[in-house]
Amino acid sequence: MMDVRRIISKIERDYIVSNLKKEERIDGRGLWEYREFQIKSDTITSAEGSADVSLGDTRIITGLKYEVGEPFPDLPNEGVCTVMAELLPIASPLFERGPPDEQSIELARVVDRGIRHADCVQTKQLCIKENEAVYILFVDMYVINYAGNLIDAGGVGALTTLISAHIPEGKWNDEKKVTEWTGKYLTGKTIVKELPFVMTYGKIEDIIFLDPSLPEELVCDGKISISVTENKITSIQKSGSATFNIDEIKMLGSKSLEIGKKLRKELNLLQYLSEIK
């Protein structure tokens, strides 16, 4: 594999592009083919749900934490689910320490929107007592190795983390005005409804391809991420300076629904439901 530790040179760019023009990729994949997904769930003892997801050499560890807080006044019976991402400096010599950079903000935002707009997390199930107490969920993603296409790996990681959830179940004590433990747990079965998948495509010149690897990502003009449920497109995000004509967008919409169906079946994420009750 190409050395990813430095900025890709002109020669490497030309090599990648000329391969793509022949519908070939430097790692041997077809244009619409994913690298292999590997998923482990509930690996973190301290978290209330977690996932260790690899997509090729890209690896993201995601954990779930919760807090109990007051609901927003305008949504008195709904909990909250937030997504954060951090591109660890351990993950690549390209990353720097410091506050969240643009790439990690983008990762968190696209994954968050994929979840938020697809009726995935049942925020009403996260209400303990109307106006008084709701769950605030934190889905935090840490990139452990960066080898391209963090978004699709992060999407699967966040989803698996939520499915694997086991959060202490709270009951509102109206006298003491506090939340008490019922002794049981809230699991992914209650929290998660829809399973949205996000698919990211790279574009170099006029060639479009699924799941960019790191060298492809470093040379591409732009990317587009499309989130889908079973039959609907729920989120789109274009980034970078690539432009797409309208027919390309229509084609990618159709492709995404198709690939989403396949992924849904192959990954079978519901197998990771927590068995704690």
Next chain:
Amino acid sequence: MMDVRRIISKIERDYIVSNLKKEERIDGRGLWEYREFQIKSDTITSAEGSADVSLGDTRIITGLKYEVGEPFPDLPNEGVCTVMAELLPIASPLFERGPPDEQSIELARVVDRGIRHADCVQTKQLCIKENEAVYILFVDMYVINYAGNLIDAGGVGALTTLISAHIPEGKWNDEKKVTEWTGKYLTGKTIVKELPFVMTYGKIEDIIFLDPSLPEELVCDGKISISVTENKITSIQKSGSATFNIDEIKMLGSKSLEIGKKLRKELNLLQYLSEIK
């Protein structure tokens, strides 16, 4: 007009100073003459009051926002009025992005003090319910074009903004312990009493002049701002390394009362009172 996009050179400085020594200014004004004021009020739909003020090519847009909060314990029946300023990078190639720099802090502070110490804002009228709820007003100034003497333009902008105010009128509901809307509005008529004007003078060597333009500001040794009401001096602020002898200060006090009277009449700011009731 002189190119303001770079630091003024020695030659330009000498030119400005030699003109001033002849009691002439590079834009043709006399030493005690203001550039033209242009005022538009209530231009911002989202704000509860606003002003778009130009002083020559200097242009500042000011908006009013409010919040309802608890009063300070030691002033249980008084609201609060704060002034903020930002020197937008759109306004000049000389400004930089980032946290408020010294110049915008000075602008906000001098304008704030001009207002605060002149019995201008009737903070007791900003009380909704003693000990429980008061208005917190935010007068935020944005410098759109920077051509010298931000303070005097900002002073007029802040005053006009307050005069043009239309803030939802609140009534305290003692049962629910919340503030409710009466359906009416609080306007500048209730909020504003005194109209303090601030006048800024530049000093180069031993020459003093009103309303420094940008080139004059860039070469001057220092400035002094004096706020006045009808008959009183309410605030003074010297800045920069210029020094003034005592007679000069006495003269400027007298000048300021005189120019303030003229400005008060010419600008007639009360015409901008909001007509919403």
Next chain:
Amino acid sequence: MMDVRRIISKIERDYIVSNLKKEERIDGRGLWEYREFQIKSDTITSAEGSADVSLGDTRIITGLKYEVGEPFPDLPNEGVCTVMAELLPIASPLFERGPPDEQSIELARVVDRGIRHADCVQTKQLCIKENEAVYILFVDMYVINYAGNLIDAGGVGALTTLISAHIPEGKWNDEKKVTEWTGKYLTGKTIVKELPFVMTYGKIEDIIFLDPSLPEELVCDGKISISVTENKITSIQKSGSATFNIDEIKMLGSKSLEIGKKLRKELNLLQYLSEIK
């Protein structure tokens, strides 16, 4: 004395080390000898306790402030005592402005731990009303002149400050749910029990010595600080890249108990008890 305003050169290092090897120090002290302590207490009018401590040319001014807050839920009848340190730029050309650097964090932490783990501050005496109101004490150290071994000087400063305390005594008014003043003061007599001393040793190559002066500190491989009460070791902190063999650690434990006894007697810190009642 050696010029401390620049990084110590190789030649100076060799000079210091060769002296130490002969069990001599550049300021004439023996290996296990402290520079002179000078202590003034209650020097700051605005503080509720203070100390001005010099150790040789090192000088630290420490002040005590308090607030009243709610106790931590798991310690409903205990107050809190925090230690902060700042290495002022006035104190040395080696310090920079900005957020607390590593050296000031270390100073605060080692002094804090010396106090915290020695049953020094009687946090239960800092409770005004269980579950409702406790004292939060702030012991803030400012380094005025930096001439080496801030930790030992800071330890004595923090202790003296606490001993000199005179904090308004609060009484809980259960009806109004507020803390009221009894008219009396809480003093060091009530607050302080154990008097822990912290001793810091430098190590260069295989030589160990007490109370490093600034030039010694700048060339040494590492330091170790040991806090002791009358008969016990209560805290140890090694820093820097020096390593110690086990026999050296055992020796230093024994030395520290011995020197601590001497210091306790000589400094007689209880003389600084406040006389306000």
Next chain:
Amino acid sequence: MPLIIKDEYPENLFREDGKRLDGRDVNELRPIKMEVGVIKNADGSAYLEWGNNKIFATVYGPREVHPHHLAKPDKGVLRVFYRMATFSVFDRKRPAPGRREKEISMIVADCIEPLLFLELYPGTSFEVFIEVIDADGGTRCASTTVAALALADAGIPMKSLVSALAVGKIDGKKVVDLSGIEDKAGEADFPIAITWYNEEISLLQFDGDMDLEEMNEFLDLAKNALKDVHQIQLEALKSKYIKLQEETIQTKENNDKKGDE
């Protein structure tokens, strides 16, 4: 902190007469006004009113990159800084720039970069500052549109302009140019930008719920409306040159008069 009036949204986003709440048809734009050259200190500037949006954009460049380490040896650097005034929204915005402002800065930059010939300006930078002083829905699209105008006003060579607007779904119907209320209370928001030199899409974001057929309809709807926006941009530039021409004529006449005296 609480406000006295709530930022409430109506139950219905269509009136009984089938028009939208502000009286528009489904495919009608809000009133748009554009002007260039409004900020004298800048190399280029533009001002836009679009519904209640009021936005300034200025351009500085090509100029030396500051800080230096951001300079690129093989091409110019484009930097976009989008900011909102504290009073531009219903609840006062905190003065410090937030994540949303950084996000929109990036989006606008992605739309503008394809228009420029950055490879002709190695080692330099172009800075675009956008200040929203009044916001009403669609600010990212309006900002993209006005930023392109400011670049043109600066005389920087461009392949074409870019125009942007949001289509969306409200009360189940597809509409163009969502207003603030429609954006917040509607079901779907679909901001789209078209770069006119290749008629391709350079901004595309969607949050909501649509099938393939709906997506195709949205794209066609947007393209038609964007043609009108583009026209307004071109007219703003044109009127600048007309004004310049008039000033030149005026000056000439004055000079002639002087000559006569």
Next chain:
Amino acid sequence: MPLIIKDEYPENLFREDGKRLDGRDVNELRPIKMEVGVIKNADGSAYLEWGNNKIFATVYGPREVHPHHLAKPDKGVLRVFYRMATFSVFDRKRPAPGRREKEISMIVADCIEPLLFLELYPGTSFEVFIEVIDADGGTRCASTTVAALALADAGIPMKSLVSALAVGKIDGKKVVDLSGIEDKAGEADFPIAITWYNEEISLLQFDGDMDLEEMNEFLDLAKNALKDVHQIQLEALKSKYIKLQEETIQTKENNDKKGDE
């Protein structure tokens, strides 16, 4: 967080005997003590007690500018950093420097800069650090006064010293040198600095309410009181040289004695 005792101000700022609360006459200064050379690591330093104010000032320079980009090719750079200790005020100050500290830093710099010959030191910087460890009203004036002393102690060529103090109005009467209580509970505060080489005013701030005649009286009152402050500064510098002289004599005597042995 609340404190047990409130920072309350008295109703009257004059006692029945016509004296101010601390026993002073209207034109009497609080006790002032100044000392130079108090911080060994610095190029120059001074310590001042003025009422309950206790303030250190140190000077480093002329030295290399750090960071480099602040250096100026045609003159030296003066930078002043004013800070207050957390425990220097009634309510504990937060450790991070606030706006007020930046403002006062600027004010002090404006007073000191006219004194220096910065044009003789191109490319270098002078840094003045001021640390208030106990505050009692008039800290900006006291800081200006002690900073000038520290510069003199550093042996930096100066046109003259600068002295500062606040006059003001309490219970309707004009007084000099406002104490902390008088500053907070009084009607007007008027800090003034005079640079002695030209007897001009280099610090002037006012918040309150006065007519022209009152202003003129204030200015005359201040000038008189500042002469006394200046005298104390000069004595502090003198006593340093006396001390140095004594030390030299002492050393000489010791050497002589040694020589005798």
Next chain:
Amino acid sequence: MPLIIKDEYPENLFREDGKRLDGRDVNELRPIKMEVGVIKNADGSAYLEWGNNKIFATVYGPREVHPHHLAKPDKGVLRVFYRMATFSVFDRKRPAPGRREKEISMIVADCIEPLLFLELYPGTSFEVFIEVIDADGGTRCASTTVAALALADAGIPMKSLVSALAVGKIDGKKVVDLSGIEDKAGEADFPIAITWYNEEISLLQFDGDMDLEEMNEFLDLAKNALKDVHQIQLEALKSKYIKLQEETIQTKENNDKKGDE
């Protein structure tokens, strides 16, 4: 914000059968698993599980120092960045690095620096990044241990490894390798590291209460247990080379097969 379950500690830290709560004897280690070469992008990396601790460490270097002004002309610079994941602890940690993370970074650096030959790498830097994704007591010791492994994996010349663990006192008894519960509910915590090239102590911290005799016992207890930790580190390195060897053999066989075809 409150959680539903509290982070409570048991009254007794020993079971009735005299074992610790997790079934260990006083001088028994928790289960430890180490692996090197786990992060492909890094110059060296290691992963460790120690009880419920799960920690990654990566090494980058020797490489150019960034920012430049941190470079030293006479030796390489070691920088350690220790971070904890938000979900690695009972109460969610705030994402920004805190003081504790900076403190532990410094401690780990102090333990690693004596192992390296930094004087051979003037002008360059070694960066060690440590990420705790699951924490269970003794993270500073576990991090020191895994960081040493990552350095070895990077092929950087070292005098020896360093191993660290905490001994301590729980319910009055001295034990090795405190678990998270034991750390929080116990009476004393005594983290110790030994650099094996000179068998000296490079990390030593103590908070609690002990007399001299107790201290001596602790030190001996720690040294014995650390020998076992060291053994596990060596085996992790060894198994890497065995794996590499196997891969080489495999490749060779494959090549041979291909050659046969």
